[in-house]
Amino acid sequence: MLVGRQPNSGPVPAIGQFAAARRRFRFDAGVERTDARSRCAVGAAVTTHRRWTRDSFVRLLVSSGGCRIRPELDEPGTSLSGVGCQVCVTGAVVSAKRRIRFVICRCRRVISRAVTTPPSNPHDAYFRQVLARPENAESELRAALPATITARIDWATMALQPGTFVSEELRSRYSDLLYRARFAGRDAYIYLLIEHQSSNDRFMALRMLEYVVQIWNQHRREVQERRRHERRGKTRSSAADSEQLPPVIPLVVHSGEPRSWAAPTDLAELIDLDPGAADDLRRYLPRFQFLLDDVAALDIEALRARELTPETRVMLILHKIAPGNTNLGHDMLILVDDLRILESDLHPSTDLKVHFHYLLIVGDTPETDLDQVIEQLGPRAKEAIVTTAERLVAEGEMRGxxxxxxxxxxxxxxxxxxxxVSAVRSADPGQLLMWEPRILTASTLDEVFA
Structure with missing residues (x-):
């Protein structure tokens, strides 16, 4: 828990003094700045980058009644708690990785409430956990990209970049990862967008162009920040900070079943242009095309024949065969050899629970029906499936x-x-045990949650 304070000493300024003091306001975590967010409230900017950006994480509101909610800092990627009012029910702070929204309570009663976000999509979590390993991403990229491109990538320089460019509303449909690497001796980005749904987004080319522009804008901000530090004498100059933009290699991996990809991959196909005027206007229109790996169009044998890491192959095949499968134990037998490799000492960093969690969530097969697969594996796999199943049972009991x-x-x-409703859905076991008996004697909701 981080508590706001002045860098020297003294109490936090009152709401009327906050704006005047904002340039001097600090947090223990090294926050450099605060921002007034409304006429009746002030939000304190908390950032892991030591500067105010759109990637900053915010968790402080001061209500019109002067009640201050203590600031807290979450790890990047986690949903933030906020404030809500039981009287006017308007207060909330909802923050995703790249978006901050303030809704201020209009009355003077502000109580702490947890703001729940939509449950994470199992496909999104699974793809990101597997492809966040550079060796797994490399194997997928080598299989999907043209040989003329893969030959120029310095795979030893691949580094995963933080964050996501997909909004919270679209996480159920897309996952994305951004890598940085050297390409033909220069810096470049490789952007992977994984499409989970069977229905294609006709305007995917436009969406991908938007993401590429966001990557370039983020790159420019990082370069400008490095130059500011250079002027202050904090870092040495970098040859990589050129006046030009690095190339972005855009790849869409379509894994949605059962249809193959049918939407345009070229932005030009989306523009309604009279053929007679095309030559006059085409040079002034943006030109953009993304690369496509249509995994949905491949059968299982084609995926097995690909030169992939065992973990990437297991991920892609499970995504094809696991959802809604009532006979998953039998169908998974084709993965036994790969699972044995993942279980071996050659892959000590591989967490088998990641794969078992996914198949138990999206499959329609009881744990016992997987015995024919588990029996062919070793003790590490057996422990992973039991641990995963027990955790899912516990989570189910909590939901109940x-x-x-x-x-x-x-x-x-x-x-x-x-x-x-949000508070109850995000409550921990201790809170549930505390609130439940209060219902018997409470005459108002305030008494239950006091």
């Missing part, structure tokens, strides 16, 4: 407890405010 508590609250108090 939350549903019961919400039902009891609704029975006694009627329609529940959205912030109360």
């Amino acid at each position: 407890q939350r549903k019961v508590l919400l039902r009891l609250l609704q029975t006694k108090f009627g329609q529940l405010p959205s912030d109360v």
